[in-house]
Amino acid sequence: MGARKSLFDRKFGVSFIEEVPLCPGVYEMQDSSGKTIYVGKAKILRRRLQQYRNARRCKKHHKMRAILAEASAICFTACNTDLDALLLENELIRALRPRFNLAGAFSFLYPCIGLRREGLNLYLCYSTSPAEFGMFDFFGAFRSRALTREGFLALLEVLRFIVHREPTKSLSSFPRVRFSIVAGYRQIGDQWPPLLETFLRGESKEFLEKAVMALVEKPFARRHAADTQELIDTVMRFYRFEAHPLRKAMKDIGLSGKLVSQEERDGVFLRARHEPKFKKISRAKASPPA
Numbered sequence: 001m002g003a004r005k006s007l008f009d010r011k012f013g014v015s016f017i018e019e020v021p022l023c024p025g026v027y028e029m030q031d032s033s034g035k036t037i038y039v040g041k042a043k044i045l046r047r048r049l050q051q052y053r054n055a056r057r058c059k060k061h062h063k064m065r066a067i068l069a070e071a072s073a074i075c076f077t078a079c080n081t082d083l084d085a086l087l088l089e090n091e092l093i094r095a096l097r098p099r100f101n102l103a104g105a106f107s108f109l110y111p112c113i114g115l116r117r118e119g120l121n122l123y124l125c126y127s128t129s130p131a132e133f134g135m136f137d138f139f140g141a142f143r144s145r146a147l148t149r150e151g152f153l154a155l156l157e158v159l160r161f162i163v164h165r166e167p168t169k170s171l172s173s174f175p176r177v178r179f180s181i182v183a184g185y186r187q188i189g190d191q192w193p194p195l196l197e198t199f200l201r202g203e204s205k206e207f208l209e210k211a212v213m214a215l216v217e218k219p220f221a222r223r224h225a226a227d228t229q230e231l232i233d234t235v236m237r238f239y240r241f242e243a244h245p246l247r248k249a250m251k252d253i254g255l256s257g258k259l260v261s262q263e264e265r266d267g268v269f270l271r272a273r274h275e276p277k278f279k280k281i282s283r284a285k286a287s288p289p290a
Contacts (some may be wrong), residue, residue, distance in 0.1 A: 022047075026076065027049060039093050043085075067100055083274045112128075115193065122163075123183070124183050128180070130259075135174075138259050139197075141259070171183075202246055
């Protein structure tokens with residue numbers, strides 16, 4: 001009696017794996033209707049799909065077996081480099097939004113933070129729909145909605161201790177959009193807007209340093225020192241994990257400006273992750289032989 005065939009072989013045939021190339025690429029698992037349910041990337045396509053073929057009944061392989069259970073077809077695209085495969089995977093996940101893919105599938109929800117200066121008034125906007133607020137100068141896009149929203153709300157509270165906040169009714173001229181927040185401040189002074197801009201760009205923490213010094217002079221902030229410190233820490237977490245990494249990634253690939261579109265944001269980080277390797281290769285090729 002022959003050995004029992006794996007679920008992979010029963011569905012796609014014993015010889016299927018031999019047709020898969022030994023190169024970087026992207027594979028799509030499709031259901032019986034032809035809809036893509038999962039997109040994956042591999043440095044070596046055949047080895048990756050071999051892992052599906054060998055998937056066992058254990059926790060480690062649970063997701064692979066769940067995908068295989070619903071897959072009726074596999075299609076793959078060979079790529080020249082691992083970076084090409086990463087970028088194609090990111091593009092397909094955004095376009096197809098397969099239900100077994102979570103990361104990167106909802107880039108349209110990546111938030112941005114905007115600034116608008118009107119005389120002595122300053123307005124700030126948090127939104128996942130920056131196109132609806134064309135009057136703002138936006139920064140981002142940032143990946144974590146939770147971290148960015150918490151940082152933005154903490155930033156509003158820090159500014160409230162320093163300058164006068166506009167009442168909500170004075171903001172009626174701005175559109176009301178889901179997943180968006182607008183706040184305004186009056187008599188802002190000239191020092192804060194440029195500091196805020198470099199902070200949101202991820203270039204400098206000077207805004208936060210100046211804000212701490214200003215808070216020391218505020219009796220209310222001193223009386224509630226623990227709460228004030230928590231606000232500062234929350235704003236700092238946003239800078240450390242969202243604003244500064246985005247600036248660094250943009251710099252690594254030579255991208256200028258302050259805003260990366262929601263659709264392009266993940267691609268910037270994928271390219272930046274590979275950029276140091278490419279630079280080392282280029283330098284090695286350019287160096288004359290010893």
